[in-house]
Amino acid sequence: EAGVTQSPTHLIKTRGQQATLRCSPISGHTSVYWYQQALGLGLQFLLWYDEGEERNRGNFPPRFSGRQFPNYSSELNVNALELEDSALYLCASRGVSPTGATFLLFGSGTRLTVV
Amino acid sequence: GQSLEQPSEVTAVEGAIVQINCTYQTSGFYGLSWYQQHDGGAPTFLSYNALDGLEETGRFSSFLSRSDSYGYLLLQELQMKDSASYFCAVNPLDSNYQLIWGAGTKLIIKP
Numbered sequence: 001e002a003g004v005t006q007s008p009t010h011l012i013k014t015r016g017q018q019a020t021l022r023c024s025p026i027s028g029h030t031s032v033y034w035y036q037q038a039l040g041l042g043l044q045f046l047l048w049y050d051e052g053e054e055r056n057r058g059n060f061p062p063r064f065s066g067r068q069f070p071n072y073s074s075e076l077n078v079n080a081l082e083l084e085d086s087a088l089y090l091c092a093s094r095g096v097s098p099t100g101a102t103f104l105l106f107g108s109g110t111r112l113t114v115v
Numbered sequence: 116g117q118s119l120e121q122p123s124e125v126t127a128v129e130g131a132i133v134q135i136n137c138t139y140q141t142s143g144f145y146g147l148s149w150y151q152q153h154d155g156g157a158p159t160f161l162s163y164n165a166l167d168g169l170e171e172t173g174r175f176s177s178f179l180s181r182s183d184s185y186g187y188l189l190l191q192e193l194q195m196k197d198s199a200s201y202f203c204a205v206n207p208l209d210s211n212y213q214l215i216w217g218a219g220t221k222l223i224i225k226p
Binding site: 012019031033041042043044045048055056058090094095097099102103104105106107108109 | 146149156157158159160163165170193204206210211212213214215216217218219
Protein backbone atom coordinates (compact mmCIF):
# COMPACT_ATOMS: atom_id res chain seq x y z
CA GLU A 1 0.00 0.00 0.00
CA ALA A 2 1.18 3.53 -0.70
CA GLY A 3 2.41 5.52 2.26
CA VAL A 4 1.61 9.07 3.25
CA THR A 5 2.35 11.48 0.41
CA GLN A 6 2.91 15.22 0.65
CA SER A 7 3.34 17.95 -1.91
CA PRO A 8 5.21 20.02 -2.74
CA THR A 9 8.51 18.86 -1.26
CA HIS A 10 9.83 22.40 -1.15
CA LEU A 11 8.03 25.73 -1.13
CA ILE A 12 9.51 29.21 -1.07
CA LYS A 13 7.20 32.12 -0.27
CA THR A 14 7.54 35.77 0.54
CA ARG A 15 6.51 37.19 3.89
CA GLY A 16 2.81 38.07 3.86
CA GLN A 17 1.90 35.54 1.18
CA GLN A 18 -0.19 32.39 1.64
CA ALA A 19 1.07 28.82 1.44
CA THR A 20 -0.95 25.70 0.68
CA LEU A 21 0.43 22.28 1.57
CA ARG A 22 -1.18 19.00 0.60
CA CYS A 23 -1.29 15.53 2.11
CA SER A 24 -2.76 12.18 1.17
CA PRO A 25 -2.94 9.67 4.04
CA ILE A 26 -2.52 5.94 3.71
CA SER A 27 -5.34 4.57 1.60
CA GLY A 28 -8.44 3.99 3.70
CA HIS A 29 -7.15 5.91 6.71
CA THR A 30 -9.54 8.62 7.81
CA SER A 31 -7.29 10.57 10.20
CA VAL A 32 -4.65 13.10 9.23
CA TYR A 33 -2.29 14.78 11.67
CA TRP A 34 -0.26 17.88 10.82
CA TYR A 35 2.93 18.78 12.67
CA GLN A 36 5.41 21.63 12.37
CA GLN A 37 9.12 21.03 12.90
CA ALA A 38 11.28 24.14 13.05
CA LEU A 39 14.95 23.61 12.30
CA GLY A 40 16.71 21.70 15.08
CA LEU A 41 13.59 21.35 17.18
CA GLY A 42 11.03 18.71 18.03
CA LEU A 43 7.64 18.42 16.42
CA GLN A 44 4.77 20.67 17.41
CA PHE A 45 1.19 19.44 16.91
CA LEU A 46 -0.77 21.65 14.52
CA LEU A 47 -4.06 20.04 13.49
CA TRP A 48 -5.95 16.76 13.55
CA TYR A 49 -8.62 15.90 10.99
CA ASP A 50 -10.83 12.84 11.04
CA GLU A 51 -13.78 11.93 8.84
CA GLY A 52 -13.69 15.35 7.22
CA GLU A 53 -13.85 17.33 10.45
CA GLU A 54 -11.25 19.29 12.39
CA ARG A 55 -11.05 17.43 15.71
CA ASN A 56 -8.38 19.40 17.49
CA ARG A 57 -5.73 22.05 16.93
CA GLY A 58 -2.51 22.88 18.67
CA ASN A 59 -1.34 26.18 20.06
CA PHE A 60 -1.04 28.00 16.73
CA PRO A 61 -2.66 31.25 15.55
CA PRO A 62 -5.81 31.15 13.37
CA ARG A 63 -3.82 31.94 10.24
CA PHE A 64 -2.91 28.25 10.32
CA SER A 65 -5.94 26.42 8.99
CA GLY A 66 -6.84 23.50 6.85
CA ARG A 67 -9.45 21.09 5.69
CA GLN A 68 -10.00 17.46 4.89
CA PHE A 69 -11.68 16.35 1.70
CA PRO A 70 -14.17 13.49 1.19
CA ASN A 71 -11.33 11.26 -0.02
CA TYR A 72 -9.54 11.99 3.31
CA SER A 73 -6.72 13.94 1.71
CA SER A 74 -5.96 17.17 3.51
CA GLU A 75 -4.74 20.67 2.90
CA LEU A 76 -2.88 22.96 5.30
CA ASN A 77 -3.09 26.68 4.65
CA VAL A 78 -0.85 29.24 6.24
CA ASN A 79 -1.93 32.84 5.68
CA ALA A 80 0.05 36.04 6.17
CA LEU A 81 3.33 34.16 6.25
CA GLU A 82 5.96 35.21 8.74
CA LEU A 83 9.66 34.42 8.69
CA GLU A 84 9.29 32.13 11.72
CA ASP A 85 6.85 29.94 9.78
CA SER A 86 9.86 28.54 7.94
CA ALA A 87 9.88 24.88 8.95
CA LEU A 88 9.31 21.31 7.85
CA TYR A 89 5.60 20.54 7.81
CA LEU A 90 4.79 16.90 8.34
CA CYS A 91 1.58 15.02 7.75
CA ALA A 92 0.89 11.64 9.31
CA SER A 93 -1.51 8.71 9.37
CA ARG A 94 -1.90 6.36 12.30
CA GLY A 95 -0.44 2.91 11.96
CA VAL A 96 -0.31 -0.22 14.12
CA SER A 97 2.95 -2.11 14.64
CA PRO A 98 3.25 -5.92 14.61
CA THR A 99 3.30 -5.76 18.42
CA GLY A 100 0.04 -3.79 18.46
CA ALA A 101 1.52 -0.40 19.24
CA THR A 102 -0.14 2.61 17.64
CA PHE A 103 2.26 4.98 15.99
CA LEU A 104 2.37 7.85 13.51
CA LEU A 105 3.48 7.18 9.96
CA PHE A 106 4.82 10.37 8.44
CA GLY A 107 5.08 11.64 4.94
CA SER A 108 8.36 13.09 3.71
CA GLY A 109 7.21 16.59 4.56
CA THR A 110 7.09 19.96 2.88
CA ARG A 111 10.00 22.28 3.56
CA LEU A 112 8.52 25.79 3.68
CA THR A 113 10.92 28.69 3.46
CA VAL A 114 9.64 32.22 4.01
CA VAL A 115 11.89 35.00 2.74
CA GLY B 116 2.64 21.92 31.47
CA GLN B 117 3.91 18.78 29.88
CA SER B 118 7.48 18.46 28.68
CA LEU B 119 10.11 15.91 27.73
CA GLU B 120 13.84 16.44 28.07
CA GLN B 121 16.58 14.72 26.11
CA PRO B 122 20.30 15.41 25.71
CA SER B 123 20.88 17.51 22.62
CA GLU B 124 23.77 15.41 21.36
CA VAL B 125 25.41 12.05 22.06
CA THR B 126 28.61 10.71 20.50
CA ALA B 127 29.51 7.03 20.27
CA VAL B 128 31.83 4.70 18.40
CA GLU B 129 30.79 2.28 15.67
CA GLY B 130 30.06 -1.15 17.14
CA ALA B 131 29.48 0.19 20.62
CA ILE B 132 26.30 0.56 22.71
CA VAL B 133 24.66 3.91 23.42
CA GLN B 134 21.77 4.95 25.66
CA ILE B 135 19.63 8.01 24.96
CA ASN B 136 17.66 9.20 27.96
CA CYS B 137 14.29 10.90 28.12
CA THR B 138 12.86 12.43 31.29
CA TYR B 139 9.38 13.80 31.31
CA GLN B 140 6.88 15.86 33.22
CA THR B 141 3.34 14.95 32.27
CA SER B 142 0.08 14.46 34.08
CA GLY B 143 -0.55 11.13 32.44
CA PHE B 144 -0.01 9.32 29.20
CA TYR B 145 -0.74 6.10 27.39
CA GLY B 146 2.82 5.31 26.40
CA LEU B 147 6.29 6.52 25.45
CA SER B 148 7.38 6.28 21.82
CA TRP B 149 10.73 6.65 20.10
CA TYR B 150 11.28 7.90 16.56
CA GLN B 151 14.36 8.16 14.37
CA GLN B 152 14.90 11.00 11.93
CA HIS B 153 17.74 11.24 9.45
CA ASP B 154 18.77 14.68 8.23
CA GLY B 155 16.21 15.96 5.75
CA GLY B 156 13.93 12.98 6.30
CA ALA B 157 10.71 12.22 8.12
CA PRO B 158 10.54 10.68 11.59
CA THR B 159 10.11 6.91 11.55
CA PHE B 160 8.71 4.88 14.41
CA LEU B 161 11.16 2.73 16.37
CA SER B 162 9.61 1.55 19.62
CA TYR B 163 6.79 1.97 22.11
CA ASN B 164 6.43 1.32 25.83
CA ALA B 165 2.95 1.24 27.31
CA LEU B 166 4.09 -0.52 30.46
CA ASP B 167 7.17 -0.27 32.64
CA GLY B 168 10.08 -2.40 31.54
CA LEU B 169 12.13 -3.21 28.51
CA GLU B 170 10.90 -3.68 24.95
CA GLU B 171 13.38 -5.20 22.52
CA THR B 172 13.27 -4.83 18.74
CA GLY B 173 16.41 -6.17 17.15
CA ARG B 174 19.37 -3.92 17.90
CA PHE B 175 17.10 -1.34 19.51
CA SER B 176 15.52 -1.58 22.97
CA SER B 177 13.43 0.91 24.88
CA PHE B 178 12.76 1.17 28.58
CA LEU B 179 10.14 2.96 30.66
CA SER B 180 9.86 3.62 34.38
CA ARG B 181 6.73 5.61 35.23
CA SER B 182 7.68 5.86 38.89
CA ASP B 183 10.93 7.60 37.89
CA SER B 184 9.36 9.62 35.01
CA TYR B 185 12.14 8.28 32.85
CA GLY B 186 12.73 6.27 29.75
CA TYR B 187 15.60 5.47 27.45
CA LEU B 188 16.43 4.10 24.03
CA LEU B 189 19.31 1.63 23.84
CA LEU B 190 21.09 1.09 20.55
CA GLN B 191 23.48 -1.85 20.28
CA GLU B 192 26.12 -2.76 17.70
CA LEU B 193 26.07 0.77 16.39
CA GLN B 194 26.36 1.24 12.65
CA MET B 195 27.19 4.40 10.77
CA LYS B 196 23.65 4.43 9.37
CA ASP B 197 22.36 4.91 12.93
CA SER B 198 23.64 8.49 12.81
CA ALA B 199 20.41 10.43 13.12
CA SER B 200 18.28 12.35 15.57
CA TYR B 201 16.18 10.39 18.03
CA PHE B 202 12.98 11.72 19.56
CA CYS B 203 10.93 10.54 22.49
CA ALA B 204 7.22 11.36 22.51
CA VAL B 205 4.23 10.73 24.74
CA ASN B 206 0.55 10.32 23.94
CA PRO B 207 -1.28 12.27 26.68
CA LEU B 208 -4.41 10.79 28.22
CA ASP B 209 -6.51 13.79 27.20
CA SER B 210 -5.52 13.66 23.54
CA ASN B 211 -6.11 11.43 20.58
CA TYR B 212 -2.58 10.78 19.43
CA GLN B 213 -1.59 14.43 19.42
CA LEU B 214 1.88 13.52 20.63
CA ILE B 215 4.10 15.73 22.74
CA TRP B 216 7.71 15.49 21.61
CA GLY B 217 11.12 16.00 23.09
CA ALA B 218 13.52 18.27 21.21
CA GLY B 219 15.53 15.30 19.97
CA THR B 220 19.00 13.87 20.50
CA LYS B 221 21.49 14.01 17.67
CA LEU B 222 23.52 10.79 17.67
CA ILE B 223 26.98 11.13 16.16
CA ILE B 224 28.79 7.90 15.40
CA LYS B 225 32.52 7.83 14.87
CA PRO B 226 34.38 5.04 13.08
